[in-house]
Amino acid sequence: MYISPMLLHKVDEPFNDDEWITELKLDGIRLILSKFNNKVRLYTRHKNEVTSKFPELLDINIPDGTVIDGEIIVSGDNGKPDFEAMMERFQSKKALYPIQFCVFDVVYYKGQKVSSLSLIERKQLLSKFLPQSDNVILVQWIEGNAEAYFNLVQQQDLEGIVMKRKDSKYQIDERSKDWLKVINYKYADVFITGLRKNEFGMLLSIEYDNQIEYAGLMEFMNPKDKATFYRVHKELIIGENKNFFYIKPQIKCRVKFRNYTKKGLLRIPSFVEYIS
CATH class of the missing domain: 3.30.470.30 (DNA ligase/mRNA capping enzyme)
Known part of the structure; x- marks a missing residue:
């Protein structure tokens, strides 16, 4: 039952x-x-x-x-x-x-x-x-x-x-x-480095020792902050494949997430605020 x-x-x-x-x-x-x-x-x-x-x-x-x-x-x-x-x-x-x-x-x-x-x-x-x-x-x-x-x-x-x-x-x-x-959320400052083409999703990356490394996929962002991103993102596209547009690592934001996975990725990241 x-x-x-x-x-x-x-x-x-x-x-x-x-x-x-x-x-x-x-x-x-x-x-x-x-x-x-x-x-x-x-x-x-x-x-x-x-x-x-x-x-x-x-x-x-x-x-x-x-x-x-x-x-x-x-x-x-x-x-x-x-x-x-x-x-x-x-x-x-x-x-x-x-x-x-x-x-x-x-x-x-x-x-x-x-x-x-x-x-x-x-x-x-x-x-x-x-x-x-x-x-x-x-x-x-x-x-x-x-x-x-x-x-x-x-x-x-x-x-x-x-x-x-x-x-x-x-x-x-x-x-x-x-x-x-x-x-008990954790917080990280990340770059937005990609946009999924079908359903909403943003690729995130973190800078370590002057290297930009992939940090996970963010699927949670409020409409107002999405609109802010959509106003500028086309100018920053540097490539694409069938699933994603790739974005120059220039837009930085703070996200909250549950924990780091064993692969070092952010688990269930969601948008908090823009930093730059």
Whole structure:
């Protein structure tokens, strides 16, 4: 049984409020696990069934008629979630990385819908029946203290935090302001060195030791700043192929991004402001 999960709104800064709880934001893939007719089924948030990809979770000992929500991760050598390794494991059976399903909510229990219970009541229920193992763990949380927690996340270079109202119901297929995420963004100053011809996308490059090196593809930019670029970019085109126009490295901007990939590229860069 698939349920469309409750989604989070994004905010720029954490705040302290004892009516909220704080969790670590895990860098993996959202996973809905359901057990009906004594058969476990696994789904991504986009309703793709991925049961066969994670056989480690198929013998989970939870009551029939139960649906739980969480994030599936692969831990790297430093113990932090490794998103690239997670994607390798997701895309290929040959990638033998061990996974952990980090569970943070329950939507159905023994055939009964429990989404109308408060978040705290659902977490108490979850802690009573979820068997923890090498592959399944219960996400830990604290009351309030989001600002201090986020400072620790920044010090440890983790992805961010999640803040949730204690009394929030589980809102199926909704993006709710009862659940918030604060991303620990990194920032870089880059040159725009290309423009994709079909759907929008800009090639980015960073200057290292007087050398311009490719840094990734940016797909997020607001209309006003796109218009500023389009007014001048034709004068700076220095070449093209079937997919891209190549731009003289003269327009510099600041971008925010999640982290550097193993190849040294910016992960999910988005525009902040022009520098020159």
